[in-house]
Amino acid sequence: MEGVGMFTILGIIVTASIRSATPLIFASLGGNFSERSGVFNIGLEGIMTVGAFSAVFFSFKTGSPWAGLLGAMIVGGLFGLLLAFMSIYIKANQVIVGTAINILAASLTTFLLVEIWGRPGQTDNVEYFKAVGPFNIFTYLAFVMVFISYYVLYKTPFGLRVRAVGEHPRAADTLGVNVYAIRYICVIISGILAGIGGASLSIGSMSLFKEGMVAGRGFIALAALIFGKWNPIGAALACLFFGFAVALETVGNNLPVPNEFLNALPYIMTMFAVSGFVGRAVGPAAGGIPYEKGEK
Amino acid sequence: MESGMNEFKENLIKTLKEIAYPLVAIFISVIAGGILVYAVGKDPIVAYTAMIKGSLGDWNKFGETLVTVTSLILTGLSIAFAFKCNLFNIGVEGQFIMGAIAAVWAGWAFTGLPAVVHLTLTLLSGAFAGGLWASIIGLLKAKVGSHEVINGIMMNYIAMYTSNYLVRTLLNVPGKAYSVDIADTAKLWRFSQAFEQFKHSRLHIGIILSLIAALAAYYILNKTVRGYEIRAVGINPHAAEYGGISVRKNIILSMIVSGLFAGLAGGIMTTGVQYRVNNLFGFTGYGLDGIAVSLVGNNHPIGVILSAFLFGVLQKGGPLMQIQGIPKEVVGIIQGIIILFVAANFVKVVTENIKLNRELKKQTVKEEVE
Amino acid sequence: MEIIASGVGHIPEDRHKRGLLLGYTLAENSILGSHHMKQYRQGFGLSYSKIREYCRKLIKEYDIRTPNERVLAKSLSGGNQQKLIVAREIDRDPSLCIASQPTRGLDVGAIEFVHKKLIELRDEGKAVLLVSLELDEIMELSDRIAVMYDGRIVGILNAKDATEKKLGIMMAGGSIQDAV
Numbered sequence: 001m002e003g004v005g006m007f008t009i010l011g012i013i014v015t016a017s018i019r020s021a022t023p024l025i026f027a028s029l030g031g032n033f034s035e036r037s038g039v040f041n042i043g044l045e046g047i048m049t050v051g052a053f054s055a056v057f058f059s060f061k062t063g064s065p066w067a068g069l070l071g072a073m074i075v076g077g078l079f080g081l082l083l084a085f086m087s088i089y090i091k092a093n094q095v096i097v098g099t100a101i102n103i104l105a106a107s108l109t110t111f112l113l114v115e116i117w118g119r120p121g122q123t124d125n126v127e128y129f130k131a132v133g134p135f136n137i138f139t140y141l142a143f144v145m146v147f148i149s150y151y152v153l154y155k156t157p158f159g160l161r162v163r164a165v166g167e168h169p170r171a172a173d174t175l176g177v178n179v180y181a182i183r184y185i186c187v188i189i190s191g192i193l194a195g196i197g198g199a200s201l202s203i204g205s206m207s208l209f210k211e212g213m214v215a216g217r218g219f220i221a222l223a224a225l226i227f228g229k230w231n232p233i234g235a236a237l238a239c240l241f242f243g244f245a246v247a248l249e250t251v252g253n254n255l256p257v258p259n260e261f262l263n264a265l266p267y268i269m270t271m272f273a274v275s276g277f278v279g280r281a282v283g284p285a286a287g288g289i290p291y292e293k294g295e296k
Numbered sequence: 297m298e299s300g301m302n303e304f305k306e307n308l309i310k311t312l313k314e315i316a317y318p319l320v321a322i323f324i325s326v327i328a329g330g331i332l333v334y335a336v337g338k339d340p341i342v343a344y345t346a347m348i349k350g351s352l353g354d355w356n357k358f359g360e361t362l363v364t365v366t367s368l369i370l371t372g373l374s375i376a377f378a379f380k381c382n383l384f385n386i387g388v389e390g391q392f393i394m395g396a397i398a399a400v401w402a403g404w405a406f407t408g409l410p411a412v413v414h415l416t417l418t419l420l421s422g423a424f425a426g427g428l429w430a431s432i433i434g435l436l437k438a439k440v441g442s443h444e445v446i447n448g449i450m451m452n453y454i455a456m457y458t459s460n461y462l463v464r465t466l467l468n469v470p471g472k473a474y475s476v477d478i479a480d481t482a483k484l485w486r487f488s489q490a491f492e493q494f495k496h497s498r499l500h501i502g503i504i505l506s507l508i509a510a511l512a513a514y515y516i517l518n519k520t521v522r523g524y525e526i527r528a529v530g531i532n533p534h535a536a537e538y539g540g541i542s543v544r545k546n547i548i549l550s551m552i553v554s555g556l557f558a559g560l561a562g563g564i565m566t567t568g569v570q571y572r573v574n575n576l577f578g579f580t581g582y583g584l585d586g587i588a589v590s591l592v593g594n595n596h597p598i599g600v601i602l603s604a605f606l607f608g609v610l611q612k613g614g615p616l617m618q619i620q621g622i623p624k625e626v627v628g629i630i631q632g633i634i635i636l637f638v639a640a641n642f643v644k645v646v647t648e649n650i651k652l653n654r655e656l657k658k659q660t661v662k663e664e665v666e
Numbered sequence: 667m668e669i670i671a672s673g674v675g676h677i678p679e680d681r682h683k684r685g686l687l688l689g690y691t692l693a694e695n696s697i698l699g700s701h702h703m704k705q706y707r708q709g710f711g712l713s714y715s716k717i718r719e720y721c722r723k724l725i726k727e728y729d730i731r732t733p734n735e736r737v738l739a740k741s742l743s744g745g746n747q748q749k750l751i752v753a754r755e756i757d758r759d760p761s762l763c764i765a766s767q768p769t770r771g772l773d774v775g776a777i778e779f780v781h782k783k784l785i786e787l788r789d790e791g792k793a794v795l796l797v798s799l800e801l802d803e804i805m806e807l808s809d810r811i812a813v814m815y816d817g818r819i820v821g822i823l824n825a826k827d828a829t830e831k832k833l834g835i836m837m838a839g840g841s842i843q844d845a846v
Contacts, residue, residue, distance in 0.1 A: 092640035100635035107628025114623040115336045260457040267450040274442040519711035531689040538684040539698035
């Protein structure tokens with residue numbers, strides 16, 4: 001009897017881990033593309049937020065969750081374009097632009113929420129993706145995307161170019177790689193993926209958009225990306241681990257450590273990772289630095 | 297005498313130029329906010345009138361605005377100070393939280409002290425907690441080179457959960473989602489105690505403290521050897537090192553000072569406004585606001601005071617706009633756009649690009665002639 | 667810090683990377699390395715009037731072409747930037763001055779000026795170590811010439827014995843014997 005209970009709990013934890021990891025995986029894959037090409041994307045959080053909102057909005061307007069997903073991708077991509085334009089053409093500080101995107105996203109979505117649904121807090125229920133088996137379609141898509149991303153980044157000429165641009169843009173430029181184009185493409189992909197991540201929250205695990213529903217997942221995704229050493233598979237594993245930490249909270253009252261410690265664990269571990277205490281995580285060498293053509 | 301005049305003129309022109317960019321950015325953002333309001337079928341004039349009335353309409357509203365300005369000045373200073381050393385202290389939020397909770401502890405744990413002593417002790421605990429929290433980021437940056445932005449974000453979350461843990465355990469009021477209250481001896485003096493005009497506002501003496509802090513920051517940065525070194529490291533660490541300046545030491549120090557300001561902001565929030573700390577479900581936002589304040593203030597302590605006031609007006613005007621049927625999030629949107637513009641130095645970049653193109657054209661023409 | 671205090675001046679090879687703080691004014695740059703010294707202090711802080719007075723002195727003595735000492739270092743021409751560095755390093759009265767390619771990228775007038783200052787320093791009895799790729803510059807200024815090849819000094823010549831041919835052979839890795 002006790003054995004069965006144990007298995008049930010274990011099953012719940014595993015499923016819950018994978019569910020909470022789903023949005024994280026999309027966002028951290030997005031971060032992966034952007035940062036591999038040398039552009040920091042602190043704005044993942046904000047792009048997830050606009051993605052989550054647009055998904056609900058378009059699903060509400062058309063009655064189809066597929067349109068919602070598409071809308072989230074487009075709007076996410078547009079915000080990616082904004083980040084790309086500001087950091088590549090204007091050469092603004094990427095971290096500050098990311099911060100601005102986060103602030104804009106939070107305010108803009110709440111503003112539109114009030115304007116469209118006439119009240120703050122949350123939207124009405126809309127058509128969403130119902131679960132197929134234990135998970136909804138986003139989870140399956142997430143795992144497929146992990147392998148696609150890995151393949152693209154490590155097994156295609158495009159991926160080689162992306163990594164070259166992130167490590168040594170000048171050398172890549174000399175060899176005829178269009179640094180700017182690669183960065184634009186990668187940051188836009190990053191936005192699209194983060195948008196899907198947001199949609200997986202609002203029309204995947206729920207059927208509506210709530211203020212503050214992303215709740216720091218963009219930053220956890222960033223942490224997972226670093227923890228996974230800027231590698232899609234590593235990042236996905238880190239997401240699963242962080243998802244596990246979240247899932248543990250559901251049974252947290254029976255654990256000997258305080259809940260808050262479990263909450264903070266992903267962040268503590270990420271700090272250990274970037275600081276080299278558990279196998280140094282070193283990002284792309286040219287990360288965060290605007291590329292200036294013809295500079296000595 | 298004449299050179300004195302010239303110098304004055306020069307400084308004036310320099311200052312005007314420095315102010316011009318943020319002003320243009322603010323102007324564009326306000327217009328953009330107006331267009332947004334108009335787009336949803338509301339009157340932008342009504343919106344902005346409500347905003348001004350809501351924040352400056354009477355003494356009490358003005359007082360409440362100044363309460364916000366106090367926090368904004370300190371968090372803005374915190375960001376600005378680190379920026380001078382070319383560090384982006386996005387961890388201000390966490391340092392603010394730690395300052396607030398440390399002040400609750402000091403304000404509650406000590407009893408029977410004279411008010412001046414207790415209050416000083418409480419504020420210092422807050423500042424110290426913020427400085428300690430920031431020093432971890434500085435140490436990691438200086439010793440192992442890990443990025444201050446990533447560690448800062450992580451430490452914000454760790455601070456939030458640490459604070460929540462303390463609110464739930466050590467500082468708990470049974471059955472409530474907030475902490476114990478601090479003792480009366482640890483509370484900052486409020487203007488409502490002496491001025492009829494501010495009767496319904498929580499305006500407290502902290503506003504004066506924050507102005508003093510701004511002057512202190514200005515003095516440290518611009519008039520001391522330490523400030524000379526910190527700014528030198530911010531401009532060019534290689535040249536600074538060559539000039540015998542320790543880059544690591546100054547990185548750690550400027551992070552600590554930055555954290556002290558943020559912690560003090562938290563401490564003042566506790567001793568002047570809240571008297572306790574609530575269980576947090578998300579961030580207070582003061583840290584993020586500090587970024588906007590600092591950027592618009594050109595990372596200059598005096599600029600920070602002015603831009604803190606501007607953002608105070610924007611934020612406190614929100615609720616009245618809400619009553620007029622205009623979502624107060626317009627404020628956040630304006631804030632985001634301002635950051636984008638100022639951070640990008642949009643105006644400057646565009647004018648410089650145009651100039652560059654012109655020069656290139658001239659050069660090509662010249663070469664062709666030759 | 668100790669190295670500078672012990673009397674070593676250094677004119678670095680890359681003036682933008684190591685020599686100057688381009689975002690600082692001339693006055694602020696003129697005390698880099700000696701900024702902690704007493705003569706620029708006032709109470710707890712730095713005395714900017716003393717710093718500017720010192721910088722005005724350098725501008726005059728070293729003929730730095732600038733509207734005043736309050737402009738940013740990046741607004742100066744390369745030659746005047748280099749003059750500022752030379753001024754700062756020499757005026758500190760070092761007993762040893764290491765000059766790495768002190769005339770790289772300068773115009774003729776500035777080159778001549780820097781050369782003159784280095785000779786003056788030599789004449790005062792100070793040690794000057796000149797590192798340069800310009801053969802003419804080395805032969806004109808030096809008393810003794812050390813040639814390096816592959817990370818080692820292959821030989822040291824007196825300047826009056828040095829010819830371009832000898833130096834050339836040594837630069838290719840030959841010994842003094844080969845060169846004679």
